[in-house]
Amino acid sequence: MLSGTYKALLVKLFYMNEESATVALRKFRLQKNVKTEKEPLTMAGLKKLVRRFEETGSLEGSCPVKRWKTVKVNVQRYLMLLHEIVAPYLREKDALSTVTFMQDGTSHTANPGKKFLIQSFGEERIIRKRCKFPWPLRFLDLTPEDCWLWGYLKSQVYRSRRSNL
Numbered sequence: 657m658l659s660g661t662y663k664a665l666l667v668k669l670f671y672m673n674e675e676s677a678t679v680a681l682r683k684f685r686l687q688k689n690v691k692t693e694k695e696p697l698t699m700a701g702l703k704k705l706v707r708r709f710e711e712t713g714s715l716e717g718s719c720p721v722k723r724w725k726t727v728k729v730n731v732q733r734y735l736m737l738l739h740e741i742v743a744p745y746l747r748e749k750d751a752l753s754t755v756t757f758m759q760d761g762t763s764h765t766a767n768p769g770k771k772f773l774i775q776s777f778g779e780e781r782i783i784r785k786r787c788k789f790p791w792p793l794r795f796l797d798l799t800p801e802d803c804w805l806w807g808y809l810k811s812q813v814y815r816s817r818r819s820n821l
Contacts, residue, residue, distance in 0.1 A: 663715040731766040756781045
């Protein structure tokens with residue numbers, strides 16, 4: 657059984673050598689001083705490994721976890737997600753100042769979450785309940801542009817009272 661490191665090396669060698677399983681296996685055997693043709697992997701085995709990697713992004717055969725673990729998202733977990741994953745990722749991509757943050761739902765609307773979002777994104781780039789740009793009811797998959805457009809159209813339609821339609 658190959659370790660994850662060896663599987664990754666084999667896939668890397670496959671791509672570095674013009675997608676040749678023969679060359680990749682030969683170079684792997686030289687690097688790792690493996691003598692036999694059957695070990696650690698055959699050409700068919702390497703191609704299967706590469707195909708699995710391309711289809712799933714994983715080098716493992718199946719998920720080692722038998723069941724999904726679910727947790728409730730509360731304010732603390734949500735803030736941890738924002739602090740430790742979302743904000744650092746957006747900073748790394750230099751996108752924190754250009755992203756419009758959209759959210760709906762329960763713990764996301766708690767005051768600590770709202771405060772963090774306003775500090776990170778600014779109130780002009782947040783679409784959510786109880787903010788400057790509210791999340792439209794029953795519109796789960798609107799883009800930021802759609803939210804703006806509907807708000808703009810509504811403001812134009814209701815700008816002056818109509819006596820009749």
